[in-house]
Amino acid sequence: MSKIKIIIIAFLASLLLSAAELRAGISQDFDGRIDQGLEILYQGDYDSAVVIFDSFIRDHPKNPAGYFFKAGLYQTRMSAYESDFWHRYYKNSVDSAIMLCDLALDDDPGDAWAYFVRGGSFSYIAAWDARQGKYLAAFRNGLKAVADFKKAREIDSTLYDAYIGIGSYHYFRTKATSLLKWLPFIGDAREQGVSEIITAVEKGRYSRVMGQNALLWIYTDYGRDKKALELGRLLEKQYPNNPFFHWAVPEVLWRQKRWPEAEAAFGRLVNLLEGQNALNNYNKVVASYKLAKCLLENGKYHSAYRAAQQSISYPLDQDTAGRLVNERRRAQEVMLQAEKRIRENQ
Known part of the structure; x- marks a missing residue:
C-alpha cells in the first residue's frame, strides 16, 4: 500500500x-x-x-x-x-x-x-x-x-x-x-x-x-514495526476469518524483507480473500502479486509464476483495472523473472 x-x-x-x-x-x-x-x-x-x-x-x-x-x-x-x-x-x-x-x-x-x-x-x-x-x-x-x-x-x-x-x-x-x-x-x-x-x-x-x-x-x-507485528498478530488471532484485520502483518514483513514470513502471511491472506465474495477483485490482485514476489525472493520460481499469473488473471471492471495498473505490471515482471530462473535451472 x-x-x-x-x-x-x-x-x-x-x-x-x-x-x-x-x-x-x-x-x-x-x-x-x-x-x-x-x-x-x-x-x-x-x-x-x-x-x-x-x-x-x-x-x-x-x-x-x-x-x-x-x-x-x-x-x-x-x-x-x-x-x-x-x-x-x-x-x-x-x-x-x-x-x-x-x-x-x-x-x-x-x-x-x-x-x-x-x-x-x-x-x-x-x-x-x-x-x-x-x-x-x-x-x-x-x-x-x-x-x-x-x-x-x-x-x-x-x-x-x-x-x-x-x-x-x-x-x-x-x-x-x-x-x-x-x-x-x-x-x-x-x-x-x-x-x-x-x-x-x-x-x-x-x-x-x-x-x-x-x-x-x-x-x-x-515505523514501529515490533509493536505493529505484536498488535497485528493479536487481532489476527481474535478475528481469524476476517481479511480486514490481516493486512498489516504481511505489509510490515514485506517492508522488512522477511520474505519467508511474508510469504506465509500473504498466503493466509490470499486464502481468506478467495473465500470472500469480492465485488471487484482489487484485494486479490494486490495480495496475489505480493505473494508472488515473496515466492520469487524465496527461490520458489514455479509457485511465483503461478501466483503472479493468477494476479493478472482476475476479471476487473474498468475503474479497478485503472487503479491496478502498477500492481499488474509488477506481477508481469515477477512472471518474467520467474520464467527466466526456471529456464536457467533446467
Whole structure:
C-alpha cells in the first residue's frame, strides 16, 4: 500500500465505531444490540450486522446511535472491499446521525453522547473526503469532529472513547503537515495522539477493537514495526476469518524483507480473500502479486509464476483495472523473472 493510502485507512479505522460510556440524554434508550452488531461486524459478517443495527433503529428511531454505527459499518465495508458500492447507504446513515444529534442537542445542550456521535459522524465524512483526494474538505470536517469530541470530553471527563478521535486528530494533523504543505506546522503531536488512543482502548466502552486497529496502522505508518507485528498478530488471532484485520502483518514483513514470513502471511491472506465474495477483485490482485514476489525472493520460481499469473488473471471492471495498473505490471515482471530462473535451472 502507498503511504497516503495507509494513512487514510488508519485515519478511517481509528475513528470507526467508537462510542462513549453512556450516561444520559440519547443514551437512555441504548441497548445491547449495538455490542452484538459490532462483534458480528468484527467477524466480517456485514449483512448480519446491518440487520441488527436496523433492528435497533426501528425500535429507537430518534436515537442517532443506530445510524452512526451503521455508517461506520458501511465505511468499514467500503475500505475492506476497496469499493464505493455502499456509498449511498453510508451517506444516508451519516446524514441521519448528524440530523438526529442536532435535534438531541437542541433539546439538551449538555448531552455529551450526542456531541460524541456527531463528532464521529463528521470524522466519517472527513475520512471519505480524504479518500477522494479532497484534503481541504477533509481538514475542515476533521476540525468539526475534534471540536465535538473535545466538547463531549469537557461535559463528561470520563467519556474516554472521545480520546480516540482527539488522539487520531493529533497524530494525523502532524502527518498532514508533511503531505499538505499549505497547513501550518504546529509541532509534533504524534506521541500525544498515540497516548490518547491507548487511553481510549484501555478505558473506553467501545473502543478496544477498532482502537487497536487504529494503533496497528499508526505503528505501521510510524515505523514501529515490533509493536505493529505484536498488535497485528493479536487481532489476527481474535478475528481469524476476517481479511480486514490481516493486512498489516504481511505489509510490515514485506517492508522488512522477511520474505519467508511474508510469504506465509500473504498466503493466509490470499486464502481468506478467495473465500470472500469480492465485488471487484482489487484485494486479490494486490495480495496475489505480493505473494508472488515473496515466492520469487524465496527461490520458489514455479509457485511465483503461478501466483503472479493468477494476479493478472482476475476479471476487473474498468475503474479497478485503472487503479491496478502498477500492481499488474509488477506481477508481469515477477512472471518474467520467474520464467527466466526456471529456464536457467533446467
